[in-house]
């Protein structure tokens with residue numbers, strides 16, 4: 001790679017950011033297509049987020065991804081929100097058009113495209129989504145866009161799931177016929193009704209974490225997604241039972257691919273991006 005005075009700069013805002021895989025696969029994509037650009041990690045302290053966003057204008061940085069904990073806090077400082085950001089209330093991508101900053105969310109798209117690698121038709125499916133935080137909001141947006149039949153939204157704090165439903169009712173009519181907030185303890189009763197199981201919480205990150213429900217109820221016909229970047233206990237059981245399953249990497253790659261396309265207008269080389277992370281799924 002040869003850098004020169006015309007090299008464009010992209011990056012990621014996070015805190016922490018040092019574990020991010022995005023610099024690796026985004027750089028691989030730029031190199032593969034011969035685009036004169038770099039993609040670098042920016043560790044941005046939470047209290048500095050407004051200055052970091054302003055720095056995009058000052059330094060003419062072409063675009064950034066935004067990750068935890070900044071996905072919501074960047075919103076007041078950009079010039080325009082895409083439609084999905086208005087609903088999800090979180091942004092993971094900013095594009096700089098001559099100092100005019102547009103925020104996008106590609107997480108929902110990444111989730112849907114990742115899931116389609118296992119399950120080409122999502123429309124009409126019944127889905128259990130565990131967790132009602134920021135990741136869940138994006139995933140539910142994607143599932144609604146795809147036309148799922150039912151979403152059981154299970155959360156430790158059921159009130160938070162109900163709040164999410166009420167907010168989404170303002171954007172998607174009759175969504176109360178699709179989303180059903182339940183508590184974690186209700187999951188065992190409804191697992192038999194669903195086709196797809198998605199964990200969006202951090203439970204499972206540590207091997208000693210408690211199971212989210214009784215995993216004996218998982219059947220081979222279930223498709224299981226855990227957005228954590230490892231083979232969690234949930235995924236181990238899915239594997240043992242012969243289910244189709246995936247961890248968080250497909251979602252990561254596809255959200256990044258969409259960001260790449262928003263920035264460059266070029267089709268992202270998905271296989272090159274996957275290969276750069278040694279992902280063979």
Ligand code: ATR
Pocket residue numbers: 130131132133134135136155156157160200201202203
């Ligand atoms: P993210 O942006 O990654 O989704 P978040 O917005 O902080 O993160 O949401 C975390 C989700 O994981 C929430 O649904 C949270 O449940 P609560 O709303 O009840 O807090 C869930 N979560 C985190 N730790 C959990 C735990 N130990 N047990 C059950 N749920 C947990």
